[in-house]
Amino acid sequence: xxxxxxxxxxxxxxxxxxxxxxxxxxxxxxxxxxxxxxxxxxxxxxxxxxxxxxxxxxxxxxxxxxxxxxxxxxxxxxxxxxxxxxxxxxxxxxxxxxxxxxxxxxxxxxxxxxxxxxx
Amino acid sequence: xxxxxxxxxxxxxxxxxxxxxxxxxxxxxxxxxxxxxxxxxxxxxxxxxxxxxxxxxxxxxxxxxxxxxxxxxxxxxxxxxxxxxxxxxxxxxxxxxxxxxxxxxxxxxxxxxxxxxxx
Numbered sequence: 001x002x003x004x005x006x007x008x009x010x011x012x013x014x015x016x017x018x019x020x021x022x023x024x025x026x027x028x029x030x031x032x033x034x035x036x037x038x039x040x041x042x043x044x045x046x047x048x049x050x051x052x053x054x055x056x057x058x059x060x061x062x063x064x065x066x067x068x069x070x071x072x073x074x075x076x077x078x079x080x081x082x083x084x085x086x087x088x089x090x091x092x093x094x095x096x097x098x099x100x101x102x103x104x105x106x107x108x109x110x111x112x113x114x115x116x117x118x119x
Numbered sequence: 120x121x122x123x124x125x126x127x128x129x130x131x132x133x134x135x136x137x138x139x140x141x142x143x144x145x146x147x148x149x150x151x152x153x154x155x156x157x158x159x160x161x162x163x164x165x166x167x168x169x170x171x172x173x174x175x176x177x178x179x180x181x182x183x184x185x186x187x188x189x190x191x192x193x194x195x196x197x198x199x200x201x202x203x204x205x206x207x208x209x210x211x212x213x214x215x216x217x218x219x220x221x222x223x224x225x226x227x228x229x230x231x232x233x234x235x236x237x238x
Contacts, residue, residue, distance in 0.1 A: 001181075001200070003192040025167035025195045026217055028147060048144035062120075073122040076144045081120070096215055098145055
């Protein structure tokens with residue numbers, strides 16, 4: 001039960017598309033991710049997912065449109081909605097989601113990380 | 120399912136100690152609060168509560184110590200732990216907590232707001 005500085009936590013890792021868990025509460029987790037390039041199309045059947053951009057710009061592609069999130073913007077992607085995060089330059093994102101959420105949904109992919117590191 | 124700019128949402132209200140809900144997911148809510156001065160001692164029997172400082176400085180008093188959160192710091196206060204938020208100057212805070220959470224816990228107080236406005 002100590003303050004956690006989000007930017008300092010980002011300084012602890014360089015790996016992209018590899019979420020780190022920084023807090024846990026009410027069965028939910030706060031994770032940090034560095035992303036660059038294109039992720040894969042996926043959805044989460046039972047979990048809504050919140051993205052909050054800390055640095056850079058994140059494009060969230062949906063099947064019918066794209067939303068752009070800049071620093072200080074957040075967005076909830078509801079369960080069951082296919083999405084693909086894309087970032088032209090490295091983007092730092094904080095996510096809130098259930099502990100059970102897998103970042104590639106049901107898709108098994110080279111980018112899939114099954115156990116998030118805790119930092 | 121649109122991006123939400125957190126600072127723009129803070130511009131929509133001036134009232135202190137009066138949380139506004141900006142998003143809902145997985146039975147949890149994202150709320151914003153402007154705080155200044157001393158809140159009241161309270162706890163939440165069944166809910167962990169996350170505080171994330173967007174502007175200013177928040178002191179979180181516990182019965183045995185005080186933690187200081189600056190901009191970019193977050194902290195989880197676990198269920199059942201008595202706490203009292205204090206801010207010498209106006210501080211803007213983003214909170215993540217279950218929909219069921221009452222900001223004054225079981226304490227009924229002049230500051231108690233039973234229904235959060237959605238902005």
